[in-house]
Amino acid sequence: NVLIYERIREELAANKPLRTAIAAGYQRAFIVIFDSNFTTILTAVILIWLGSGPVKGFGVTLTIGLLVNMFAAVFVTRWVFDWLVVKGWMKSFNMLHVFRHLPQVNFLGFWKLAFAISWALILAGMISFVHRGGLDLGKGAVYGIDFAGGDTVTMNFAQRVDEDKLRNALNAAGYTESYIQYQRSLTGGSEVLSIKLPEGAAEKVVAKLQTDFPEAQLKAIGTEHVGAVVGKELLKQALWAVVAALIAIMIYVAFRFGEFSYGLGALISLVHDVLMTVGWFCLTGRTFSMPVVAAVLTLIGYSINDTIVVFDRIRENKKLTGGRLNYFDLINRSVNETLSRTILTAGTVFLCSVALYGFGGTVIN
Numbered sequence: 001n002v003l004i005y006e007r008i009r010e011e012l013a014a015n016k017p018l019r020t021a022i023a024a025g026y027q028r029a030f031i032v033i034f035d036s037n038f039t040t041i042l043t044a045v046i047l048i049w050l051g052s053g054p055v056k057g058f059g060v061t062l063t064i065g066l067l068v069n070m071f072a073a074v075f076v077t078r079w080v081f082d083w084l085v086v087k088g089w090m091k092s093f094n095m096l097h098v099f100r101h102l103p104q105v106n107f108l109g110f111w112k113l114a115f116a117i118s119w120a121l122i123l124a125g126m127i128s129f130v131h132r133g134g135l136d137l138g139k140g141a142v143y144g145i146d147f148a149g150g151d152t153v154t155m156n157f158a159q160r161v162d163e164d165k166l167r168n169a170l171n172a173a174g175y176t177e178s179y180i181q182y183q184r185s186l187t188g189g190s191e192v193l194s195i196k197l198p199e200g201a202a203e204k205v206v207a208k209l210q211t212d213f214p215e216a217q218l219k220a221i222g223t224e225h226v227g228a229v230v231g232k233e234l235l236k237q238a239l240w241a242v243v244a245a246l247i248a249i250m251i252y253v254a255f256r257f258g259e260f261s262y263g264l265g266a267l268i269s270l271v272h273d274v275l276m277t278v279g280w281f282c283l284t285g286r287t288f289s290m291p292v293v294a295a296v297l298t299l300i301g302y303s304i305n306d307t308i309v310v311f312d313r314i315r316e317n318k319k320l321t322g323g324r325l326n327y328f329d330l331i332n333r334s335v336n337e338t339l340s341r342t343i344l345t346a347g348t349v350f351l352c353s354v355a356l357y358g359f360g361g362t363v364i365n
Contacts, residue, residue: 001073002344003029003309009095018093022081030074035256036308037070040301042252043245047297050241052234058294062301098340107335108328118272125279132282135235142282144177144289145226147235151202152224155193155209158217166195167362169212175201177287179363193218199225238293245300246270253304257311266307273303291363302349306342313338 008025016024044066047059084090132142163180170178179196197205206220246267254263277299281292313334317325325333356364 001077002341002348003032004073004077005095006341006344008093009097012093018091019082019085021093022078022085026074026078032309032312033070033074035253035312036305037066039249039252039304039308040298041066042248043297043301046241046245046248047294050237050244051294052237055238055241055290055294055297058291058298062298098343103336103339105336105339106332108332118276122272122275122279125281125283126275128282129279142288143235144287144292145179145196145198146290147232147288148199149226150196150198151200152194152196152226153202153206153220154222154224155195155206156190156219156221157193159215160191161193161213161216164361165213166193166209169209170195170205173205173208175205178205192221234290238290238297241293241297242274242300245297246274249300249304253308253311257315262311266304266311269307270300270303273299289363306338306345309338309341310334 004025007029008021011021011024011028012018014021041063044059044062047062048056051059081090129142134142160182163182166180167178170176170180175197177198181194182191183194184191195205202220202223206218209216210218249270250263250267252263253266254260257263274296277296281288286292310331314330317330317334317337321330
């Protein structure tokens with residue numbers, strides 16, 4: 001939606017009639033929308049193909065969401081605009097401007113400083129990652145139950161206890177890492193409480209909850225242990241999924257823009273974003289779980305979106321200027337022209353992330 005509206009604003013600024021500006025805005029934005037969504041769908045397909053359990057489910061949900069989003073953004077909003085214009089209810093399209101005048105920031109003028117700071121932060125994060133165990137599941141400090149292994153205890157109950165109360169009780173007992181879920185089998189039957197815990201904690205946790213919530217009449221009906229061997233296989237799948245996603249996006253971008261340098265640039269920026277995220281995640285003392293892996297893979301799909309928007313404007317300006325601008329000036333101009341899109345798209349996603357962080361519960365947090 002941001003890409004479409006920004007394109008319409010540019011067409012209106014060129015003094016085109018409203019209906020013509022809307023048509024041109026949708027037409028010129030479609031290719032970028034398709035490319036950015038397709039690269040994210042590529043990531044989702046890889047999640048489904050190489051992932052397992054919650055990661056595979058995440059990939060399915062992501063694919064459905066992207067397809068529905070493209071239909072709604074490209075076709076439904078267009079129909080609404082055309083209908084309003086035909087009815088005569090919409091005679092103008094006034095927008096607030098992020099920038100009244102085109103910014104003239106020399107982004108590439110301080111690339112050396114930005115590069116040094118950025119990769120220094122990544123280095124700090126990677127040192128933290130290695131210090132907390134790196135890829136060695138045996139050390140386990142950086143890995144959660146999903147990878148390092150643990151116990152899943154299933155309990156019957158007479159009275160349902162709110163998940164937040166259960167989690168608070170476990171946190172107070174020192175079990176800060178746990179997954180709590182009420183579930184029912186696909187064939188129906190009574191609901192059960194399932195809690196995933198660190199290895200060897202099942203008996204103590206059951207006793208603790210029975211003491212804290214006697215009215216619930218909790219009774220353990222089964223305990224299942226998942227060892228680090230399974231976690232090792234999950235980690236292997238996750239790493240292959242990341243590598244496959246990066247390579248697939250590089251090939252697609254290089255093919256779409258007709259130059260290998262575009263694909264290579266996209267790959268390096270994605271590797272940068274993944275390493276930065278993983279590094280800072282480690283520095284904050286968090287542990288990796290399957291939902292976190294799904295989030296990192298989703299980041300790969302999202303991160304490429306703005307890159308494609310900038311690449312598309314570089315390609316467009318290259319044609320318009322006939323190659324008269326050198327590459328530094330061409331890139332600076334393109335980044336400045338798409339800066340409002342970057343701020344708006346990143347800003348809306350940031351608001352969603354803040355909501356997830358504050359209100360999403362422990363796992364989503």
